[in-house]
């Protein structure tokens with residue numbers, strides 16, 4: 134019998150094996166394999182998908198969501214459109230499966246029963262999927278993402294009380310060597326301006342007849358030091374063309390006009406365009422002009438190479454993504470306020486507590502958080518260092534100099550006074566004004582401690598912001614409190630773990646789309662996919678999650694770590 138089946142299957146190895154087995158008097162029985170057998174009642178896709186499958190969760194969640202503005206964006210008329218809910222379900226489920234390319238998604242719609250079930254048999258092609266993602270969702274993703282967060286609130290999975298904020302850089306879909314540096318543009322433009330001015334001056338000086346008529350007016354009108362814009366160069370060229378028309382034999386003038394037309398004017402236009410794209414940034418990529426060159430955490434070559442990317446700011450609660458924003462500048466400090474403003478616009482309120490690392494501990498941010506009545510568990514630069522003995526024992530540090538509010542002066546280790554000199558006004562990129570009070574030592578001449586104290590040729594000067602010091606003290610008290618210790622211990626397993634899940638587990642380290650608006654849509658889909666997967670994990674693995682949260686809580690309370698093998702992967706596995 135075994136011989137017969139092996140022969141039918143055409144498997145020679147099986148045949149040999151069956152022969153060998155025969156010697157041991159054992160029968161091999163294969164399951165029936167009949168591809169051509171027709172079924173009287175073919176199974177429906179519905180039956181093939183398990184009740185607890187993630188695809189059902191995605192389906193139910195999006196069915197419950199209100200996406201009115203997305204539906205209203207369809208004008209009507211013409212041919213029928215695919216339903217936006219169906220396309221949204223497909224995209225989000227694809228993102229949970231690490232499928233980010235529209236062509237791959239179109240392929241699985243033809244081959245994968247989960248996608249077939251989700252799409253109800255519809256098969257939009259990759260162009261339709263891409264158009265929906267990059268155009269239809271543009272400017273509407275915040276509302277769709279907000280609808281997912283509202284579902285989480287309804288389910289009691291988050292309560293919008295805690296907000297763990299952090300930032301990470303994600304590579305743009307841009308060539309590594311397509312950079313335009315702001316500093317280089319400035320330098321080349323300045324050099325071009327010098328050459329241009331010299332040439333124009335030379336033209337005016339050599340042409341005596343024109344000199345008597347125009348004098349030095351051209352350059353004087355332009356302003357010797359002012360920049361000559363491309364429009365002004367074009368105007369000047371018209372004048373020079375007129376002169377040339379009257380004096381066609383003037384070879385020098387002809388050569389100069391050609392040089393300006395063919396070289397200086399195009400270069401000036403190019404630099405002006407680059408400056409406009411740069412805005413306040415230091416660099417951009419020619420392939421994705423919205424992307425800025427920044428240092429990434431992922432540095433496989435270990436050479437610190439900068440890559441075109443975006444700065445993602447993200448806030449989580451219980452490892453659910455509650456808010457995100459994407460920025461073009463590298464530093465996190467200036468992004469806290471715009472990020473929270475966006476969050477407030479989306480949900481109409483702000484969380485009660487915010488926990489963030491030292492990258493956000495600026496006077497402007499503390500001031501904003503206080504004005505919004507938010508408890509700021511936000512570290513500042515020296516938060517950890519000031520607890521060390523080396524810091525405490527260093528009597529020369531500004532922070533350790535005794536201050537006398539009555540005389541508004543500090544006392545140095547040599548017992549001399551540092552008296553108030555003047556106030557410095559500062560303005561941040563967001564327009565926030567702050568002040569620094571400058572104090573100077575009365576006389577440092579001949580002081581034996583000078584080499585330990587400062588390196589200046591003059592008397593020692595210090596700059597102090599009493600306002601910032603007050604905010605820091607408040608933050609320190611909060612961070613050192615019992616609740617503060619809990620918040621600090623939670624931060625790495627909250628937002629940082631979510632970065633790990635997205636970048637490491639889901640391999641999302643590079644955007645597929647180009648341009649800021651499209652990148653915002655793309656990350657919105659990632660965030661929704663993450664939240665639904667986390668929700669599903671909570672539903673299926675509640676006891677495990679509860680145990681881990683209890684252990685975290687116990688660790689936070691007792692200060693003992695490593696009770697649970699405390700590498701991030703143990704958290705990363707969840708969901």
Ligand code: SF4
Pocket residue numbers: 545546547548549574576577580581582583586587593
């Ligand atoms: S160098 Fe000047 S500020 Fe420093 S300890 Fe001596 S007197 Fe005081």
